[in-house]
Amino acid sequence: xxxxxxxxxxxxxxxxxxxxxxxxxxxxxxxxxxxxxxxxxxxxxxxxxxxxxxxxxxxxxxxxxxxxxxxxxxxxxxxxxxxxxxxxxxxxxxxxxxxxxxxxxxxxxxxxxxxxxxxxxxxxxxxxxxxxxxxxxxxxxxxxxxxxxxxxxxxxxxxxxxxxxxxxxxxxxxxxxxxxxxxxxxxxxxxxxxxxxxxxxxxxxxxxxxxxxxxxxxxxxxxxxxxxxxxxxxxxxxxxxxxxxxxxxxxxxxxxxxxxxxxxxxxxxxxxxxxxxxxxxxxxxxxxxxxxxxxxxxxxxxxxxxxxxxxxxxxxxxxxxxxxxxxxxxxxxxxxxxxxxxxxxxxxxxxxxxxxxxxxxxxxxxxxxxxxxxxxxxxxxxxxxxxxxxxxxxxxxxxxxxxxxxxxxxxxxxxxxxxxxxxxxxxxxxxxxxxxxxxxxxxxxxxxxxxxxxxxxxxxxxxxxxxxxxxxxxxxxxxxxxxxxxxxxxxxxx
Ligand code: NAD
Numbered sequence: 001x002x003x004x005x006x007x008x009x010x011x012x013x014x015x016x017x018x019x020x021x022x023x024x025x026x027x028x029x030x031x032x033x034x035x036x037x038x039x040x041x042x043x044x045x046x047x048x049x050x051x052x053x054x055x056x057x058x059x060x061x062x063x064x065x066x067x068x069x070x071x072x073x074x075x076x077x078x079x080x081x082x083x084x085x086x087x088x089x090x091x092x093x094x095x096x097x098x099x100x101x102x103x104x105x106x107x108x109x110x111x112x113x114x115x116x117x118x119x120x121x122x123x124x125x126x127x128x129x130x131x132x133x134x135x136x137x138x139x140x141x142x143x144x145x146x147x148x149x150x151x152x153x154x155x156x157x158x159x160x161x162x163x164x165x166x167x168x169x170x171x172x173x174x175x176x177x178x179x180x181x182x183x184x185x186x187x188x189x190x191x192x193x194x195x196x197x198x199x200x201x202x203x204x205x206x207x208x209x210x211x212x213x214x215x216x217x218x219x220x221x222x223x224x225x226x227x228x229x230x231x232x233x234x235x236x237x238x239x240x241x242x243x244x245x246x247x248x249x250x251x252x253x254x255x256x257x258x259x260x261x262x263x264x265x266x267x268x269x270x271x272x273x274x275x276x277x278x279x280x281x282x283x284x285x286x287x288x289x290x291x292x293x294x295x296x297x298x299x300x301x302x303x304x305x306x307x308x309x310x311x312x313x314x315x316x317x318x319x320x321x322x323x324x325x326x327x328x329x330x331x332x333x334x335x336x337x338x339x340x341x342x343x344x345x346x347x348x349x350x351x352x353x354x355x356x357x358x359x360x361x362x363x364x365x366x367x368x369x370x371x372x373x374x375x376x377x378x379x380x381x382x383x384x385x386x387x388x389x390x391x392x393x394x395x396x397x398x399x400x401x402x403x404x405x406x407x408x409x410x411x412x413x414x415x416x417x418x419x420x421x422x423x424x425x426x427x428x429x430x431x432x433x434x435x436x437x438x439x440x441x442x443x444x445x446x447x448x449x450x451x452x453x454x455x456x457x458x459x460x461x462x463x464x465x466x467x468x469x470x471x472x473x474x475x476x477x478x479x480x481x482x483x484x485x486x487x488x489x490x491x492x493x494x
Contacts, residue, residue, distance in 0.1 A: 001096060001114055003334050009100040010332045014046035017194070019055055019218060020201040022062035023211025029054045034191065034219065039107035039340035040330055042376035048194050051219030056186070056227040059215040063157045063184035064233050066212030073154050073182040077133040084129035084180060087207035091122040094203065098168060100332065102196040106164050107340030107378070108294050109331045117196065121172035124476075127460045128180040131478060140489075149490040154182035156235035158484065159228045159259075161221070161249075163241040164193035164342055165297045170264075171197050173464075173475035174238045179204075179214065181484040186234070187216045188225045190241075192343060194218045221245065232257045238483060240264040240299075243469055262473025262483050264299070264465060266398040267426030269447065270419040271302030271455055272409075275311045277431035278453055284315055288322035290429065290455035292382040295328075295341050296350075296402035300427035300464075302455045303399060306418055309408040316386055316406060320366045323382040323404075328371060341378040341401060350380055350401030357394040357405070362387045367403070396422050412437060416444040426470035429455040448474070 016033060018025040032050030037043065049055070067073050072080065091098065095118035103113045140148030158178045162171045167189055178185050189197040194216075201216045217224050225245075229237055229252040236259050237249055246263040253259050271290060277283045290302040307315050331339030341347040351369055358364060367383025380402055388395050388405040395405055409415045419428060429451040430441040442450045448466040449458070458464065458476075465474030473483060 001110070001334070005096055006100060006110060006332055006334070009097060010104070014195070016047040017049065017198050017218070019049050019051060019059065020198060020214075020216040021055070021059045022215065023205055026055070026058070028052055028219070036105060036192065036195065037343070038104050039342050039378045040104060040332065040375070042344070042378065045104055046195070048198075048218040051217045051224035053223065053227045055219070056217050056224045056231075059186045059217045060157065060228070060231050060233050062212040062215055063186050066210060067154075067156050067184040071210045072179075072184065072213045075182070077135070080180060080182065081129045081133055083208040084125050084176065087204050087209065088122045088125040088129065090203040090207055091118050091125065091200070094199070095119060095122070098196050098199055101199060102168060102193070103331050103339070105195045106167070106193040107331050107342055108166070108297075109336045109339035111334060112294055113331070116166055117168040121168045121200070124169075124172040124176045124460060128176040128480075131481070132180040135481060145494055147490075147492040147494055149492070151488040151490065152181075152485040153488045155484055155486050156183060157233060158183045158185045159231065159234040159237045160185055160187045161225050161228065161237070161239045161241065161245075162187070162189055162197070164190035165294065165299070167193045168196045168200060170240050170475070171200065173480070175200075175214065177480040178238070178484045179209065181481060183484055184213045185215065186228055187214070188221070188228055189216065189218060191218070191220060226252065229253065230256045235259055236483065237261045238473065240475075242266055246471065263471040264473055264475060265426075265469060265471040266400065267299055267301075267424045267466060267470050268304050268396065268398050268422045269300055269302050269424070269427040269429070270304045270306050270445070271429040272306045272415050272419060272431065272441065273308065273311070273315060274415075274430070274432040274434075274437070275308045276433050278433045280311065280315060281318060283431045284318035285322050286455050287429075288319050288326065288382070291404045292323060292326055292338055292402050295338050295380060297342060297400055298456075300449065300456060302427070302429050303404060304395065305404055305406045306409050306415055307406065308415075309410055312408045316365060316384065320384050323366055323384055326382055328379055328381060330375070330377070338382060338402065341380050344378055346401060347378045347380060350399055350403055353394055353397075353399045353401070353403055354383055354385065357385045357388060357392060360389070360392045360394070362392065362394060362405075390418060390421055398424070412440065416441065419444075420446050423469040425467035427451070
């Protein structure tokens with residue numbers, strides 16, 4: 001990837017996009033379109049279809065028809081594998097185009113986007129494609145007079161709803177295992193980050209995913225998202241997004257066909273630094289990256305720093321130094337380390353969090369609020385708030401922006417108590433050179449992930465998911481297959 005290749009793509013005019021239903025590009029049934037604003041400069045980038053309930057019904061019907069006639073669901077796993085491997089190759093071939101498209105849409109810095117979006121998506125499709133012809137059923141240990149077979153059957157029609165941060169990566173975490181296992185999918189991207197997923201649907205068709213197996217409907221969550229989640233003909237919902245929407249999905253499920261809902265929600269993840277951390281300077285640098293990259297818009301961001309009190313001042317000073325050295329700017333410039341905040345409403349919400357924290361007595365150690373306003377884009381300086389009390393709004397609630405909350409602690413027991421004193425349980429970090437302490441912390445912290453002497457970074461071999469109000473589903477690893485396959489018993493009298 002070099003700057004001149006990015007520059008060729010950054011100002012390309014984008015034509016308006018339609019839904020992708022039944023293998024065809026389809027305009028919204030009432031002709032509606034929605035402007036897509038770029039967070040880079042606040043300008044209109046293009047338009048997407050403003051989906052209606054009728055559009056969503058058409059997509060669900062297409063997915064159901066494709067599932068029932070077996071055009072994909074009854075293909076041999078080895079054949080599905082071939083198609084999905086081809087899709088992985090196509091994603092890689094179009095990686096820069098996909099990355100730039102996504103960045104123009106959602107503002108992630110290009111260096112991170114390239115790795116975390118197309119390259120990770122290609123790897124995800126490859127991983128599940130390679131795995132699917134290695135999943136066996138079971139024979140039960142019955143008496144000789146019967147044969148008990150345990151099959152893994154695809155669930156049917158999967159409804160997938162994803163957020164605006166890392167749409168290709170998160171979308172692929174759901175699409176790849178869902179498609180590999182033979183399901184049909186209706187995908188509803190976020191209103192403000194649909195473009196790269198629409199391109200993915202085009203590539204899937206080129207790779208040979210049959211018509212109707214992957215459908216994408218764009219538009220409002222409250223209209224098409226709700227229609228999808230309320231459908232009697234959708235078998236499971238897989239979702240990544242906010243807790244408020246996750247709660248609604250559970251309600252829609254109860255009001256419709258009681259479909260299983262797998263929810264990946266928000267977090268307020270504690271990053272805990274003990275005075276015996278192996279390298280405090282490294283810990284400060286990684287902790288700054290762990291909250292500020294992608295302008296803090298990462299679900300697992302280490303947004304709640306807990307520092308042992310005797311190293312608090314020294315550690316915060318070092319972290320502030322790193323925060324101030326990070327370059328905030330146009331996410332399509334290769335030397336940018338922190339890109340744009342996704343939307344003006346997110347930016348306003350971030351600033352509001354900081355103002356409330358100050359009103360509650362916290363001190364702003366660095367961060368000038370909105371910056372680079374002259375670009376028309378939405379940029380915010382990385383912000384460090386110290387003296388945040390466990391009862392404060394900033395301690396308890398997810399900002400989803402570049403704002404770090406810092407609280408001192410005395411000992412291990414207090415660190416665990418503080419770590420667990422929000423409703424969330426997504427990610428966490430512990431910095432210590434004491435192995436026994438590391439294991440006690442892993443056992444004590446209620447979170448889906450505990451990083452030790454690092455923060456962030458993982459690969460497909462391990463699951464990602466939360467506990468408590470951070471959700472109940474896990475993406476990644478072979479465990480993801482469990483969501484998309486039902487167990488079915490055959491009991492045969494011999
Ligand atoms: P959001 O809940 O506002 O939107 C997510 C998706 O839900 C969008 O596609 C939206 O259109 C749709 N939606 C909204 N209302 C709906 C409704 N009533 N019915 C059906 N669908 C509806 O979340 P967001 O602002 O796009 O994303 C940010 C949130 O996502 C943060 O809380 C972040 O922590 C979380 N997140 C979690 C993970 C994870 O793996 N746990 C990963 C990324 C983001």
